[in-house]
Amino acid sequence: MNPGFEGELLDKLHSLTDTEVLDYVIMNHAEPDHANAIKAVMDVSSEAKLVTTRKGARMAQVFYKIPEQRLAIVKDGDTLELGDRTLRFIEAPWLHWPETMFTYVEENKVLFPCDYFGAHTAAGFYDDEVENLIHVAEKYFGEIMMPFKRKGAQALERISGLDIGMIAPSHGPIYRNPERILDMYRIWTAGETREKAILVHASMWGATEKMVKAMAETLMSEGIQVSYFNLLNSGIGDITRQLVDSRAIVPGTPTVLGELRPLAVYATHLVKILKPPLR
Ligand SMILES: [Fe+2]
Ligand SMILES: [Fe+2]
Incomplete structure (x- = not known):
């Protein structure tokens, strides 16, 4: 439960059960979008044990100040x-x-x-x-x-x-x-992967775009599926989705001050850390 929603979560729990007598709270993951309300729940349910992995227990202590005696490591x-x-x-x-x-x-x-x-x-x-x-x-x-x-x-x-x-x-x-x-x-x-290439570019005056389009046409004429993105108006999530099963990537960028266009630097960095199965 994200920060700020502790009260809402407790209200919902109260509507289901008597939270004061909870025996166990299970924590599958310590990230705050799920675990932030753990302290609030553990405070209300003063007898409850927090069930989690060894590493989860450490995180619960550091992030949510859960004392050791209230942890049950599985x-x-x-x-x-x-x-x-x-x-x-x-x-x-x-x-x-x-x-x-x-x-x-x-x-x-x-x-x-x-x-x-x-x-x-x-x-x-x-x-x-x-x-x-x-x-x-x-x-x-x-x-x-x-x-x-x-x-x-x-x-x-x-x-x-x-x-x-x-x-x-x-x-x-x-x-x-x-x-x-x-x-x-x-x-x-x-x-x-599929017979599929992802073409991502950040053109400045249209020349890079022209080259990338020529590449797209060539690939398509070979029967290869193409997903085509202009970084100026594409959502990163949409590009990421295509990376899941694409076999090749064609990045296109002009040079700016002798380097890649910054938008292309960002995109190539993201591709690198997401470790897609590109060949
Ligand atoms: Fe997460
Ligand atoms: Fe999550």
Whole structure:
């Protein structure tokens, strides 16, 4: 829960249960968009233990001032019996921070993977209610998970033995048809590319653009799919989404003071750190 929404979260929790008698609070990820309200919840639920990984426990101490005696550290495969429900914890480090884990509710077959399998949309409650969901999920993958493809593939391997009926990420809709997103994540984390090139340019007086367009036409005449972006009017997220499965990139820039145009420097830097599967 982002800073500033603690009260709203507590109100919602109160409407569901008596928060003063909570036994456990599960923290899959310590980033403030999910974990910022932890101190507020732990203050109200004075008996509750915070369940998290070893690295998560350290972060909870540093970021949210949770004292050591209120932490319950779990490791991969540990379970927590709640009476009629069993929680299983799956360590999934570096998706996308070092402390991240997934929680699986055995009786309901629900996986809570926090950021993994997320999408930046509030368009629907369930996956089948969101148009173009795979498009939005691919954009999210490109922006957040693409640099961690190898860790992502390992996490998929770890959950492959689970009977997953539903995936409830912490961004975007709940997947009641989990196979669809699982299939896409298998492809994306494997770095499978298409016969596709991404052409990105920042022209000044149109000459660079002319060259990039000629390149686009040539590639298309060879049957290669082309996604074409002018950096002056393109969203970075849209470019990132195309990077997820493009095989080649053609950057175009004029020189400014003997260097690349700054906009092109920014774009090439971003491509470098996002580690797309370009050849
Ligand atoms: Fe995160
Ligand atoms: Fe997040």
